[in-house]
Each structure stands twice: as C-alpha cells, then as structure tokens.
Amino acid sequence: MSSVTEVELGEGRIIRITGPAKVDVVTGRILAVGSKFPAGSSLVIHKFRSYGIKVLTQSKVRITLGEGAKVEEARNGEEVVDEWLRVVEYILRKCAERLCKILVVGPPESGKSTFTAFLANYLREAGVRVGVIDGDVGQEDILIPTTVALTEVTKPILWLRELEPQLFKFVGCISPQYCYPESILAIKELVDEAVKLGFRAIVVNTDGWVGTTSGIEHKLAITRWIKPDIVVVTDREVFDYLSKCIDGLVEVVYTSRPTVARERSREERRELRTQAYRKYFSRGRIRRVKLGSIGILNIRALAGRAIPADEIRKLLEISDSDLSKVAYSSKYGDTVFLVTKEPVDISLNQNEAGKVAVLNLRDLRGAIVGLLGERLSDVGIGVILDADLESQEVTILTPWDGAIRGLVVGKVRLSEDFEEIGRVSKCIL
Numbered sequence: 001m002s003s004v005t006e007v008e009l010g011e012g013r014i015i016r017i018t019g020p021a022k023v024d025v026v027t028g029r030i031l032a033v034g035s036k037f038p039a040g041s042s043l044v045i046h047k048f049r050s051y052g053i054k055v056l057t058q059s060k061v062r063i064t065l066g067e068g069a070k071v072e073e074a075r076n077g078e079e080v081v082d083e084w085l086r087v088v089e090y091i092l093r094k095c096a097e098r099l100c101k102i103l104v105v106g107p108p109e110s111g112k113s114t115f116t117a118f119l120a121n122y123l124r125e126a127g128v129r130v131g132v133i134d135g136d137v138g139q140e141d142i143l144i145p146t147t148v149a150l151t152e153v154t155k156p157i158l159w160l161r162e163l164e165p166q167l168f169k170f171v172g173c174i175s176p177q178y179c180y181p182e183s184i185l186a187i188k189e190l191v192d193e194a195v196k197l198g199f200r201a202i203v204v205n206t207d208g209w210v211g212t213t214s215g216i217e218h219k220l221a222i223t224r225w226i227k228p229d230i231v232v233v234t235d236r237e238v239f240d241y242l243s244k245c246i247d248g249l250v251e252v253v254y255t256s257r258p259t260v261a262r263e264r265s266r267e268e269r270r271e272l273r274t275q276a277y278r279k280y281f282s283r284g285r286i287r288r289v290k291l292g293s294i295g296i297l298n299i300r301a302l303a304g305r306a307i308p309a310d311e312i313r314k315l316l317e318i319s320d321s322d323l324s325k326v327a328y329s330s331k332y333g334d335t336v337f338l339v340t341k342e343p344v345d346i347s348l349n350q351n352e353a354g355k356v357a358v359l360n361l362r363d364l365r366g367a368i369v370g371l372l373g374e375r376l377s378d379v380g381i382g383v384i385l386d387a388d389l390e391s392q393e394v395t396i397l398t399p400w401d402g403a404i405r406g407l408v409v410g411k412v413r414l415s416e417d418f419e420e421i422g423r424v425s426k427c428i429l
C-alpha cells in the first residue's frame, strides 16, 4: 500500500522523510543530503533510512510513501541540515585551492555515512572533484562488508550504496578490532591512490568503533597515517578525546548528529550486509584454481612444509587409526598441522598442546576470500565453495573473471544464501 500526497512548501522549511518513499520535485528546489534537486528531479529513500530535506525555494513536491514510511515537519533543534551546511561551507572554503582530506568519525548510527555523502555532494556541486572512501568494514556501502572502497562521486547521491567502486582493498572481517592493522593500511592505501587519481577532495568515512579506548586509538592511528586536513566528529565526547590528542596537529570539527532518525536493529544491519553480498555475488561464476599455482597468504596448514607419517609419529603421540584419518600434514614454524578428511577428534599429547592444530578443509567452505592479481593488487572478492587436497583445487564463486594470482582468506563465512554464518576457524588462519 502506498499513498501519494502533493504539498506546497515554503522556503526554509525542513521536513523529515522516513522511507520507503519517493519525492518528485514538481516546482521549486529542495536540498537533500547536500545536493540540490530542481523541479523535474526526484529522489528515492530506502526503507531503512530517513533524511532531513530543506526547501531552498518555494516548492511543490509529490511524496509517495510506501509501507511504514512517514513524512513530518522537523521541530526546532531536531534537524542538522543547517548545521551540516555550515560545516561543509567551511570545509569548502578551507579546501578551496588545494588537495584536502577529510576524515569522518563517530559512533554507530550517528550520521557518518550520510555526512560523508552530504559533504561529497556539496563539494561536487561546487565544482570540486571528490573521491569518497567508505572505510567502514562492517557497514561498507560502496562495495561489500569486509572491504573498504574508493570511488568518485559524479552524481547526486543519498546513500553511498548508489555508487560503484573504482578501487577497493579486501580487509577480511566486519569488525575492525579483528583486523586492526589491515583496516588502517587498507584505508591508507586507498587515500594514497585517491591522491594519485588527482581528486581535489578525499572524504573518508570510518567504522563506528569509538566506544572503547582501543576504538578511539584505532581512529587516532587512521588519523596519524592518512594525515587528514580536517577530522569531522559526530559525537561530543569523541570530539573531546580526539581534540585533546591531536590538537595543533589536525583540525577537529564537531557537528551534531540527527536527533530523530530511522535507526536500524542488529537484524536490519545484518540484512543490509546480506543484500550487499547478494548483489555482488549474484554476478559470480564458479572458478577453480590449483593450489600449487597461486599464492595463498594465510591458510596456515598450507603454508608449512609437508611432513610424512613417520615424522608425525616422532613429533606426536598418535595412534595408527587416528593417523589414517589425516589427509595432509605439515609443519609451519612451531606448529604441526593435521588436515583430516572427516571431522575427527584426535587426542594429542598434552605436552604438545598449542603446537598442534587439527582441522578440516571443509571449514573453509563459505569463507569470503580476497583475490589478488598482479603485484598483489586487489582484483575481486570470492566465496570458497570447496577446497580439496586430492584434486589440489580450490573452487571459488566470484564475479572476477581475470587472472587470479593469490588468495587472502577472510574471517567471515557465508551461507549459500549469503548470510553470515560465523567465523573461519582460528586453526585455519
């Protein structure tokens, strides 16, 4: 069921629309997410999102509301549009003549991604070439969760999901605390590449991990390595911490978060991640790669030196029947890896505990994997469908159809329907 209403709106008014909704501008001009929408244009608001829309000149708009959608007049102090406009105008002035890097930091649901889009739209319409990096591995909108991605903003957008990635880096997890260095390095590499691509402004969105000391330190580490000109913070407490630490080194700007917004539950956030995986992998086809012919960066069991059965007997106390279940064994550093054909429970000499890992390559099924091309470049993402030691083959679903030179296995596993089903076992990675 949808309802359509046509309303006349006076200049300066701010309305808030929660999706699913479509807005057609019949006459006049409105501002949504930093972008001006003239008569004849329209915008679509997703069911999980809400926006404050400002009327720039007396306008007539036709609003189509889907199920659960609503439109309301923003009350005094509720909407951030005017404050955000002041911040982006300030950034535009600051960045008028030279390359400018802006980092956006804040808690979950505080408007980081929307502010990133708002700033990018505003700068683009002011004639600035803008590159956007979505550095939020958990809610990555430009590509898929587990990655960070860069692209140019060439059209008005309400949501970073409306963009197609130009470059990306596979990070491999959806919580930066589990891939701390990679998440920083990936953003840093993309910023460097954005500089090479000649963008005048580079806007970097970050994850919402700021509720703990480590989370804030992670943002400080990103700041240190990407060297932004301005850090925009959507939370007063986080602003205070960052200003205290980097005062005099980087300009830190506070801006309010929307006080009334469509919040997403854990399930809805999960659903959004699933939708992103589905969209990407629906274009996938099955690829088979030979184990010996490619580089594999982080499957520990395959990284070591293969060892024969009699050497295992010397290293471990193991019965012949248990040994017969082992398909492959290797030694890697101080650890012996036993890859079994079936999930088995091999009991090991207590003294050796911690030095032996027993695993089944089936545990790799569903693992999300970064595909590397020439010179370790990130070329695609895949899902491992199977890994077989007898045929020495890894079967991968991926939309990437060029050469695969290497694999980096991520920590997330997906079901056949591309829903997250837990982590890849620690023994494997």
Ligand SMILES: Nc1ncnc2c1ncn2[C@@H]1O[C@H](COP(=O)(O)OP(=O)(O)OP(=O)(O)O)[C@@H](O)[C@H]1O
Pocket: 016, 048, 049, 050, 051, 052, 079, 080, 081, 106, 107, 108, 109, 110, 111, 112, 113, 114, 115, 136, 139, 208, 258, 260, 261, 262, 263, 264
């Ligand atoms: N001006 C606004 N008025 C009302 N709602 C808004 C406004 N700006 C953004 N929102 C809504 O607030 C919610 C949070 O915004 P956004 O997704 O940008 O935050 P975030 O900090 O990036 O969240 P996440 O932690 O999930 O990445 C979204 O539903 C968004 O549509």
Ligand SMILES: [Mg+2]
Pocket: 112, 113, 114, 136, 139
């Ligand atoms: Mg976000």
